Amino acid sequence: MGDIAKDINSKFPNNRIKAHINIRYTANWINSKESEFFKPYGISPQQYNILRILRGSGDKIKVQTVKNRMIERAPNATRLMDKLLEKNLIERTRCEEDRRVVYVNITEEGLLLLSEIDQSFNLSLLKNLTDEEAKQLSDLLDKIR
Structure with a gap:
């Protein structure tokens, strides 16, 4: 399991900035994986x-x-x-x-x-999350918006 600080070799001044960067980094990662998946189609x-x-x-x-x-x-x-x-x-x-x-x-x-x-x-991109964690993540993302 990766840690954003290690993945991009960076330190963050606070957890909100770390979360913001993590959301953008993860969204980009998901986009890349989805593009790969759909290419054969x-x-x-x-x-x-x-x-x-x-x-x-x-x-x-x-x-x-x-x-x-x-x-x-x-x-x-x-x-x-x-x-x-x-x-x-x-x-x-x-x-x-x-x-x-x-x-x-x-x-x-x-x-x-x-x-x-x-x-x-399949939703293998989210395979590391339990159903409850996926719900919690979704609720937190809704809360941001």
């Missing part, structure tokens, strides 16, 4: 997030709704969706009443990919 963690949002919606939803629900508010969400569209994982349609409104939904191919990912995507 040909999608990014952000694209996975979009596909999960669309699967959860059960029907077509506005592009703006997807952007609002994303974990990472990606300014390039439209480009991420373009790439999913090219791979036939999502579909896009314009609203007939208001041409400025664009809807998206997940395709059968997108659902199949998510199903495949679900079978191998």
Whole structure:
């Protein structure tokens, strides 16, 4: 089990600064691990997030709704969706009443990919935590926000 002070060879003036750096360092570590995991599937963690949002919606939803629900508010969400569209994982349609409104939904191919990912995507990144510790961590992160 690593210690942030040893991992980045640094001393911290107080525990709040240490916690802040630790959150950022750990988030970066998780992002790196997720990117590695999704590479063989040909999608990014952000694209996975979009596909999960669309699967959860059960029907077509506005592009703006997807952007609002994303974990990472990606300014390039439209480009991420373009790439999913090219791979036939999502579909896009314009609203007939208001041409400025664009809807998206997940395709059968997108659902199949998510199903495949679900079978191998485990939470091994958090394997060192008990269920109670994971709840405590989640509660503390909520408290920060």
